[in-house]
Amino acid sequence: MRLKITLVIVVLAMSFSNAQMRKWTLQECVEYAVENNLSIEQFELDLENAKIDKSDALGAFLPSLNGDSRLTASTGLSFNPTTQEPVNTTILNFTGNLTSAITLFDGLRNVHQFNRAKLNAIANQYRLDDLKDDIRLNVANAYLQVLSNKEQLKTFEAQYAVTEQDLKRTRELVESGVLPRGDLLEIEATAANQEQQIINGEGLVLISRVSLAQLLQITDYENFDIADEEFGIPPSDILKNSAKVIFDKALTFRNDIRFSETSVELAEKDLQIAKGANYPTVGAFFNYNTRYSDQNFGPDGSLIPFTEQLYVFDGISYGASLNVPIFNGWSTRNSVRRSKINLEQAKLQLEQDKLALETNIQQAYVDVTTFFKAYEAALKTMDARRLAYDYAKERYDVGLMNAFDFSQAQARVDNAEADVIRTKYDYIFRLKILEFYFGIPIALN
Known part of the structure; x- marks a missing residue:
């Protein structure tokens, strides 16, 4: 009795756990991964x-x-700050400056630096958006892989259910002496x-x-699962556009291309900044200063108050400065040369990124066409295998086919159904990649 109660509790706990398990849709997975x-x-x-x-x-x-x-204090022989006479006492002094x-001009480096900072913020935004695009594609691929494996598992379970019925029927026929025992062994195999x-x-x-959960950075693998969604072949007009049009x-709008283009602009700004170091720098300054000393006495011999001293002994200075670069160990020249090299490298990287994008689009375009044909071929093969299996089953039921040949017919159906599922999701993912290059957001329904 105690054992039965324990089993009931375990079953209820498992049922409650399954009820609490969250079923993630593709959209939820993508949004969670990005966030x-x-x-x-x-x-x-x-x-x-x-x-x-x-x-x-x-x-x-x-x-x-x-x-x-x-604020300074000095003890011993020093000079009175007002009379400049030597005295031997403790003097308290205070000075203040405001500068x-x-x-005014630094070869326009401040202007170019400001423009560069704006470009750098834009470049970082492009880089961030490009990473989000890659994550969306990776999550969609992993999600479709889970769906594909689940559909294959359902197919295997359905096939096993049919085989169990054949096994039961064959066992009865063998026990009644209608079929040889070898047929039963073949069905059991x-x-x-x-x-x-x-x-x-x-x-x-x-x-x-688990792979999908890791992409989402979820560690509770046991309670992670996707929604039981079923996706058919989505309609799409993407192939009405040539690969060149898509490219x-x-x-x-591709963020990786925008990032590369902005990197070229950043390199151009760096070159302008480096060249600006060849020009003179012009500046201006303004200074206000004041002081106080406990040795400043008025005509009546009393110490002049602190605030009055600050007012009486204050002063201002102002002017301009000019700094002309003459020779600095070729550092400015070498900085310009490095900036030119960096600019050429950025341009080459942009061309490489464009070439890589064109290659990826061409490959995606071919993949969509190829995988769709593979899916259609798999459907035709599955239909043919099912007809052959139905015919084989009829012959097997009347004793015109042995169990080995019948099991081979069933195995061919199993493989055909698995190929349909595999090619279906291969095609869907390639189609979504091509649409993504065309600016269509990832969505399976």
């Missing part, structure tokens, strides 16, 4: 840094303002093979679920 990916969080911090750099560059146009003060400076397929299918479902459109 919680660690690399995205890192890139977002880089973007925030780029925005701070922009604020720094803007601040270079504004005048600086700094203040300082000093402002501004750069087929059933055992299908059980192995089910076990392997369950393993593939589990592995693909030309992709160049206008």
